Amino acid sequence: MLYYREHFLHISDEGFIEIPRYMQTYLPHQLRVCIGQLRVSSHQLEIERGRSKGVPREERWCPVCKTEVESEEHFVIRCPAYVDLRAQFQIEESLQLCMTMGDQQLLGLFLAIAYERRDRSLQPTHQPRVSTQQTITQFFQRAELHQRGPSIGLTVHQATAQRARCRPRMGRYHRPQLYQEDISRIRRAYDHMMEHRCTTTPWVVFLEETL
Ligand SMILES: [Zn+2]
Known part of the structure; x- marks a missing residue:
């Protein structure tokens, strides 16, 4: 006072x-x-x-x-x-x-x-002052890059990861051609699996291992 x-x-x-x-x-x-x-x-x-x-x-x-x-x-x-x-x-x-x-x-x-x-x-000298407007613009630019697809502004690693996240389109899916030897190999593996009660193996993994 x-x-x-x-x-x-x-x-x-x-x-x-x-x-x-x-x-x-x-x-x-x-x-x-x-x-x-x-x-x-x-x-x-x-x-x-x-x-x-x-x-x-x-x-x-x-x-x-x-x-x-x-x-x-x-x-x-x-x-x-x-x-x-x-x-x-x-x-x-x-x-x-x-x-x-x-x-x-x-x-x-x-x-x-x-x-x-x-x-x-x-203000710290190593950080250039960025205006709020710039920050907002950069934010939307980044989002835009992401939407356009993996080829722009992404590293190969990021692009691969992004592609892996996308669901495969059903149009591209081709049913593999199975020959008699494949079928018999699957049968044998299936029997082996049932015998050892390895029923927890998912079907996809099972087929991949077999073929
Ligand atoms: Zn002073």
């Missing part, structure tokens, strides 16, 4: 708490959200993330510059990663001035762009 009073409240000369300036100015929704989230600590900065993970306060380092604990003040006022943005959006030198007297539109813009830069710098 002390932290909040120190940084986010503005008390007038008459001793009244003033309405936060961002609530009195017209701001686009996104900027209003950025400022509001910072004021109520509903953000993704390490100081809050670490709290939920049980990290001690003094170890919640800024993941971008790794020089200080990433508090709201560090993010808005001190983190060296956003120096140019601070100059561009005329950010005041103290968090309290920013939150009370500073231009709220510029502050909102600074926050939106700085959050975006922070997210981008924390």
Whole structure:
């Protein structure tokens, strides 16, 4: 509460708490959200993330510059990663001035762009950023490849496996021509099977083994 009073409240000369300036100015929704989230600590900065993970306060380092604990003040006022943005959006030198007297539109813009830069710098470099639309397109392309048949975009191994899964069409089935010796061999094998009571052998296996 002390932290909040120190940084986010503005008390007038008459001793009244003033309405936060961002609530009195017209701001686009996104900027209003950025400022509001910072004021109520509903953000993704390490100081809050670490709290939920049980990290001690003094170890919640800024993941971008790794020089200080990433508090709201560090993010808005001190983190060296956003120096140019601070100059561009005329950010005041103290968090309290920013939150009370500073231009709220510029502050909102600074926050939106700085959050975006922070997210981008924390993304692993070996994984190129893929947009949602790209992912959806790739998903359907893969499905299409699968439907067209085994010859496109599949390895020989996959194609064989896919063909094995398909049910054989009855038109292609030709009854094997049996000769007298085959028939007698089947008979002999059948008798042998019955004799040893191997009745669990499926017919297909039985014929395959015999022929
Ligand atoms: Zn930093």
